[in-house]
Amino acid sequence: MVRSYSMQTLQISDIADPIAPIPPGMTASCVYELFRDTPDLMVLAVADDMGQVLGLVERHTFNLKMAAEFGRALYARKAISALMDREPLMVEAETPLHDFTGAMLQDRPSELMRGFIVTNNNRYYGVGTSLAVLKAISADLQRAFHIQQEMTEDLIALGAEAQRHQGFLNMVIQNIPAMVLVKQARDQSVVLLNHAGESLLGVTAQNTIGKTSHDLFAPERAALYDSYDRQALQSDGPVLLEEERIVDGRGQERIIQLKKTVLRKPNGEADSILTLGMDLTEQKQAEAQIARLAHYDPLTGLANRTLFTQDMEKALARAARRRHGQTALHCLDLDRFKAINDSYGHLAGDELLIEVGRRLRKCVRRGDVVARMGGDEFAIIQEIERAGDAQGLASRVVEAMQVPFTLTNAQVEVGVSIGIALSPDDAQDMHNLMSRADMALYRVKSEGRNNWCFYSAEMDEKLLLRMELEHDLKQAIERDEFELHFQPLLNLKTGEIVSFEALLRWRHPKRGLVSPADFIPVAEESGLIGPIGEWVLRTACRSAAAWPQPWRIAVNISPVQFRYKSLTQLVKTTLKESGLAPRRLELEITETVILNHETHNISILNAIRGLGVRIAMDDFGTGYSSLSYLRAFPFDKIKIDQSFIRDLPHDRNALSIVRAITDMAQTLGVHITAEGVETEAQLHALEALNCHEAQGYLIGRPAPGIEAYFTAVKRYV
Numbered sequence: 272m273v274r275s276y277s278m279q280t281l282q283i284s285d286i287a288d289p290i291a292p293i294p295p296g297m298t299a300s301c302v303y304e305l306f307r308d309t310p311d312l313m314v315l316a317v318a319d320d321m322g323q324v325l326g327l328v329e330r331h332t333f334n335l336k337m338a339a340e341f342g343r344a345l346y347a348r349k350a351i352s353a354l355m356d357r358e359p360l361m362v363e364a365e366t367p368l369h370d371f372t373g374a375m376l377q378d379r380p381s382e383l384m385r386g387f388i389v390t391n392n393n394r395y396y397g398v399g400t401s402l403a404v405l406k407a408i409s410a411d412l413q414r415a416f417h418i419q420q421e422m423t424e425d426l427i428a429l430g431a432e433a434q435r436h437q438g439f440l441n442m443v444i445q446n447i448p449a450m451v452l453v454k455q456a457r458d459q460s461v462v463l464l465n466h467a468g469e470s471l472l473g474v475t476a477q478n479t480i481g482k483t484s485h486d487l488f489a490p491e492r493a494a495l496y497d498s499y500d501r502q503a504l505q506s507d508g509p510v511l512l513e514e515e516r517i518v519d520g521r522g523q524e525r526i527i528q529l530k531k532t533v534l535r536k537p538n539g540e541a542d543s544i545l546t547l548g549m550d551l552t553e554q555k556q557a558e559a560q561i562a563r564l565a566h567y568d569p570l571t572g573l574a575n576r577t578l579f580t581q582d583m584e585k586a587l588a589r590a591a592r593r594r595h596g597q598t599a600l601h602c603l604d605l606d607r608f609k610a611i612n613d614s615y616g617h618l619a620g621d622e623l624l625i626e627v628g629r630r631l632r633k634c635v636r637r638g639d640v641v642a643r644m645g646g647d648e649f650a651i652i653q654e655i656e657r658a659g660d661a662q663g664l665a666s667r668v669v670e671a672m673q674v675p676f677t678l679t680n681a682q683v684e685v686g687v688s689i690g691i692a693l694s695p696d697d698a699q700d701m702h703n704l705m706s707r708a709d710m711a712l713y714r715v716k717s718e719g720r721n722n723w724c725f726y727s728a729e730m731d732e733k734l735l736l737r738m739e740l741e742h743d744l745k746q747a748i749e750r751d752e753f754e755l756h757f758q759p760l761l762n763l764k765t766g767e768i769v770s771f772e773a774l775l776r777w778r779h780p781k782r783g784l785v786s787p788a789d790f791i792p793v794a795e796e797s798g799l800i801g802p803i804g805e806w807v808l809r810t811a812c813r814s815a816a817a818w819p820q821p822w823r824i825a826v827n828i829s830p831v832q833f834r835y836k837s838l839t840q841l842v843k844t845t846l847k848e849s850g851l852a853p854r855r856l857e858l859e860i861t862e863t864v865i866l867n868h869e870t871h872n873i874s875i876l877n878a879i880r881g882l883g884v885r886i887a888m889d890d891f892g893t894g895y896s897s898l899s900y901l902r903a904f905p906f907d908k909i910k911i912d913q914s915f916i917r918d919l920p921h922d923r924n925a926l927s928i929v930r931a932i933t934d935m936a937q938t939l940g941v942h943i944t945a946e947g948v949e950t951e952a953q954l955h956a957l958e959a960l961n962c963h964e965a966q967g968y969l970i971g972r973p974a975p976g977i978e979a980y981f982t983a984v985k986r987y988v
């Protein structure tokens with residue numbers, strides 16, 4: 272902290288001794304005694320009653336007179352007025368000491384030695400001596416010296432502080448993560464460049480200071496920077512310049528933005544130009560990444576649904592302006608993707624999708640848009656001259672997808688189904704065009720997949736209804752719209768109910784009860800059979816575990832469920848969770864399970880049978896090679912299809928088929944169940960043929976509850 276300094280200006284009054292003056296009539300002997308008794312008394316003033324100064328008696332001169340031969344005899348009785356100095360040195364009390372002493376020392380130093388009278392408004396104030404003057408001057412000098420010393424100390428401290436401030440400021444400027452460049456306004460030479468500026472411009476401050484843009488950059492760039500400086504100098508406030516790309520010291524392209532501010536002197540004259548250079552590269556990269564994420568699918572790098580929608584709108588607007596040509600929308604759906612994903616895991620699924628994206632890109636021309644709409648759904652926007660162009664692209668895509676995909680841990684085969692709609696012929700707006708391409712896609716899928724198809728007007732309501740059905744089916748589990756009905760199976764030997772078949776029912780909020788014959792195929796095609804089948808198995812086992820009798824429960828398993836690796840695990844966990852004994856569970860499969868992927872599916876069947884679960888072949892006799900399947904797997908039961916039972920007992924053909932089946936089953940030791948038994952006559956015929964079990968409306972219709980059987984004592988046969 273800096274001290275405040277003040278030097279008091281001494282006046283004559285400050286050193287005056289206000290000793291009382293003596294009257295002019297005082298005798299010299301009295302004055303002598305006064306001097307004798309007061310050794311410090313050097314000077315005495317002689318004044319009248321009014322304080323008017325009459326003279327001065329100086330000790331030394333007076334004593335000399337008195338000490339001279341006969342001095343005392345001569346002067347002792349004389350009035351002092353006779354001996355005094357009648358013209359003493361007189362000085363006003365307010366006179367600055369320095370003025371007085373300066374003048375006296377210069378002109379009359381000897382008078383100062385005699386002492387002097389101090390007056391105030393011409394009246395006696397006190398006496399002064401040269402000794403008092405000397406003392407005062409010496410004290411003043413000492414004070415001045417002390418102040419000077421303090422000032423020197425303070426100056427040194429201030430200098431150190433200023434240096435510290437300067438250093439700190441410099442450190443801040445050097446470490447600002449933006450370029451700081453200062454030029455002189457006068458000649459635009461550089462006076463300051465911080466570290467960030469050095470690395471951004473690829474120069475050192477040392478080599479830059481004192482130079483202008485023309486010394487540092489190529490003529491074109493230097494001219495540009497000059498123009499920026501001019502712009503700043505002509506402006507009242509800071510100037511924010513356009514972003515620009517530069518190559519930094521490490522040869523990397525950076526995006527920077529410059530802000531120039533002119534620093535002005537108090538009189539308004541430009542002193543220097545401060546340039547702040549913000550490096551926006553990382554920010555721009557992050558923005559670009561965000562934009563990419565918002566518009567591109569991160570997995571395949573293809574356009575996502577958002578970008579696709581924007582591009583589609585643009586393509587449709589262009590198509591509307593064009594006289595010729597159309598826009599084709601291809602909606603693509605991979606076949607068997609879900610099964611591959613479930614069997615080989617998500618990583619394999621991702622790998623597959625990436626490769627599909629690559630192949631799609633190779634099939635299209637520049638300008639066509641390929642998008643991943645989500646999951647295994649893709650879309651292509653193609654601007655075409657004629658429908659044949661779209662047909663050509665679709666054929667190329669189907670062909671490209673037929674080549675097996677080699678993934679890290681597997682080689683897989685998929686197919687692709689493509690629905691195509693054209694604008695403006697089929698629809699002029701995006702929503703309708705999409706739904707028409709979807710309809711065409713649906714047609715392809717329902718006709719066996721792995722193909723393409725154009726939308727056509729006669730794609731009827733049935734297709735739309737089917738699409739709606741699939742849409743509703745997706746929400747059915749969440750909305751709890753499924754229920755199980757149970758149909759009893761009768762042991763023909765004992766006349767007792769031995770098991771129940773679980774049959775799925777869908778209580779649709781608008782359509783009422785929908786038959787499984789209508790929705791199971793849709794569930795199979797859409798892959799929804801996975802979660803639906805799981806729900807059926809869990810619900811059936813849970814219900815059966817709560818029954819009062821150890822009846823078996825038969826559950827239908829779709830061939831599609833075998834594509835999921837987890838079927839065996841699902842059965843295992845379901846049994847564990849429900850507490851149902853494995854022998855009480857019977858899975859009904861159709862021959863398609865053996866027909867498709869024989870080895871794979873038979874190994875699953877063996878694993879499930881290994882748990883103790885029974886396996887039954889459903890709808891036996893409807894296929895071409897039913898008998899051969901019995902050799903392929905040791906079924907616990909076969910269920911003769913109701914089409915053979917319907918014509919019993921009169922139709923000879925039906926009778927001999929059923930007999931052949933029951934004879935063969937006897938030989939193989941397999942249980943036989945007859946389905947669709949509606950009459951007593953059918954039942955008796957089956958008894959006569961040694962059939963083991965019967966199921967049909969005669970015994971009981973499928974019903975939501977089986978309470979009626981809990982207390983039944985009646986034998987059914």
Ligand SMILES: Nc1nc2c(ncn2[C@@H]2O[C@H](COP(=O)(O)O[C@H]3[C@@H](O)[C@H](n4cnc5c(=O)[nH]c(N)nc54)O[C@@H]3COP(=O)(O)O)[C@@H](O)[C@H]2O)c(=O)[nH]1
Binds near residue numbers: 772773828890913947
């Ligand atoms: N994958 C799954 N498939 C299932 C499931 N639930 C049923 N289904 C299959 O749907 C098909 C139609 O089933 P549904 O309409 O339930 O018809 C069954 C019976 O109601 C009917 N039945 C029974 N007795 C008679 C009769 O005396 N006369 C007559 N006309 N019909 C009768 O037969 C169907 C039973 O068939 P099956 O399964 O072959 O024993 C059908 O193929 C079901 O399998 C399911 O949960 N999952």
